[in-house]
Amino acid sequence: MANHAKAIVLxxxxxxxxxxxxxxxxxxxxxxxxxxxxxQRHRSELEAARCYAAYAGSIEHRVMRLDLDATGxxxxxxxxxxxxESAGDGIPVTYVPARNTVFLALALGWAEVLGSTDLxxxxxxxxxxxxxxxxxxxxxxxxxxxxxATKAGVEGIKFHIHTPLIDLSKADIVRTGTRLxxxxxxxxxxxxxxxxxRACGVCDSCRLRRAGFExxxxxxxxxxx
Amino acid sequence: MANHAKAIVLxxxxxxxxxxxxxxxxxxxxxxxxxxxxxQRHRSELEAARCYAAYAGSIEHRVMRLDLDATGxxxxxxxxxxxxESAGDGIPVTYVPARNTVFLALALGWAEVLGSTDLxxxxxxxxxxxxxxxxxxxxxxxxxxxxxATKAGVEGIKFHIHTPLIDLSKADIVRTGTRLxxxxxxxxxxxxxxxxxRACGVCDSCRLRRAGFExxxxxxxxxxx
Numbered sequence: 001m002a003n004h005a006k007a008i009v010l011x012x013x014x015x016x017x018x019x020x021x022x023x024x025x026x027x028x029x030x031x032x033x034x035x036x037x038x039x040q041r042h043r044s045e046l047e048a049a050r051c052y053a054a055y056a057g058s059i060e061h062r063v064m065r066l067d068l069d070a071t072g073x074x075x076x077x078x079x080x081x082x083x084x085e086s087a088g089d090g091i092p093v094t095y096v097p098a099r100n101t102v103f104l105a106l107a108l109g110w111a112e113v114l115g116s117t118d119l120x121x122x123x124x125x126x127x128x129x130x131x132x133x134x135x136x137x138x139x140x141x142x143x144x145x146x147x148x149a150t151k152a153g154v155e156g157i158k159f160h161i162h163t164p165l166i167d168l169s170k171a172d173i174v175r176t177g178t179r180l181x182x183x184x185x186x187x188x189x190x191x192x193x194x195x196x197x198r199a200c201g202v203c204d205s206c207r208l209r210r211a212g213f214e215x216x217x218x219x220x221x222x223x224x225x
Numbered sequence: 226m227a228n229h230a231k232a233i234v235l236x237x238x239x240x241x242x243x244x245x246x247x248x249x250x251x252x253x254x255x256x257x258x259x260x261x262x263x264x265q266r267h268r269s270e271l272e273a274a275r276c277y278a279a280y281a282g283s284i285e286h287r288v289m290r291l292d293l294d295a296t297g298x299x300x301x302x303x304x305x306x307x308x309x310e311s312a313g314d315g316i317p318v319t320y321v322p323a324r325n326t327v328f329l330a331l332a333l334g335w336a337e338v339l340g341s342t343d344l345x346x347x348x349x350x351x352x353x354x355x356x357x358x359x360x361x362x363x364x365x366x367x368x369x370x371x372x373x374a375t376k377a378g379v380e381g382i383k384f385h386i387h388t389p390l391i392d393l394s395k396a397d398i399v400r401t402g403t404r405l406x407x408x409x410x411x412x413x414x415x416x417x418x419x420x421x422x423r424a425c426g427v428c429d430s431c432r433l434r435r436a437g438f439e440x441x442x443x444x445x446x447x448x449x450x
Contacts, residue, residue, distance in 0.1 A: 066331075067289045098334035101374045105330045106291075109323035138373045145370050148363045149326045 013049030100133035170212025238274030395437030
């Protein structure tokens with residue numbers, strides 16, 4: 001069911017974005033994948049993204065370097081802020097200021113050059129309770145912005161920001177990806193994975209992921225250290 | 226009239242952004258300046274921005290590196306596309322896909338870390354006839370996005386994207402900056418300035434700038450080669 005349209009898929013190397021890529025491909029898009037090297041602690045997810053893109057048949061995988069570590073302000077980019085091991089109230093310290101705005105803006109620029117109008121991002125319900133830039137109202141506003149921000153938009157082309165996971169639980173995501181043949185053993189979700197991509201098992205991201213496999217009734221292939 | 230509030234000012238090193246910085250300072254903001262090294266042809270504007278920031282008393286000047294040259298699609302980042310020497314119809318080839326979206330997104334992240342709610346960008350009427358991301362509707366939409374995208378926004382803080390030049394002609398901008406003491410000899414607007422920051426005098430940007438000084442009745446201090 002190839003529709004021969006190009007899509008940009010934001011690929012972090014984690015469970016959600018690998019599933020998002022599989023969904024975009026199943027919808028028939030020719031997928032171009034984009035990762036960001038933003039000084040994140042969990043460097044091995046970048047390597048996981050690169051390997052997964054090749055494995056999954058991304059037409060082109062690009063890694064953009066960003067100086068977000070210079071800005072700091074997040075446990076993911078500032079080693080002075082510890083990664084939490086239990087969920088707290090409010091927006092987590094792992095929030096990276098304006099991260100998804102920056103990521104989508106850069107994806108939009110690449111999309112425009114490629115002649116693509118479709119961007120996929122794996123934000124989901126579990127995250128948007130905490131991260132402001134994972135909420136549907138943010139995504140909808142960015143889509144409106146994309147149509148004003150670009151030459152393509154001025155020429156009447158409409159961009160579509162796809163968020164196929166937005167209403168899914170982690171268990172639903174695992175079930176969907178498993179059905180589509182995602183090899184989760186290759187993905188890294190841990191906020192503090194080691195150089196071999198082995199997960200800590202205790203950070204927020206690990207706990208959500210592990211619970212997702214349990215609730216889905218799917219064996220957890222995550223490599224823990 | 227210092228209001229002790231912090232502002233982020235996008236500083237390219239050109240005439241417009243130097244004037245914008247002077248306006249922000251005159252309004253009493255403590256100004257932090259941000260430039261982007263995005264593989265632009267006109268590298269000497271980066272050096273001009275750095276020098277001008279120090280000269281004008283920027284509290285901190287930051288240069289962020291961006292891989293926009295890898296994406297291409299613009300005469301400013303792709304040396305295969307020549308810089309035009311006369312104005313054409315429609316959006317110029319010097320348009321960089323999604324550039325101001327990317328710049329404002331990164332400025333927003335820094336603002337949030339600094340506890341600033343005020344961003345200044347020197348877009349103006351002469352540009353917005355051509356560049357989609359210099360139009361007021363784009364800026365207004367980005368401001369709405371900023372309030373949805375951030376932890377600060379969720380907590381009820383309102384961001385303000387200031388565009389003090391948006392309704393000014395180039396001559397008005399030159400008059401305003403001259404009144405505020407901007408030293409335009411230190412600024413570089415040329416799309417293809419040489420390593421010493423000397424302007425070509427024939428590209429779109431040079432022609433607009435030169436006409437601005439003429440119409441303002443202000444001697445043009447630009448260093449031409």
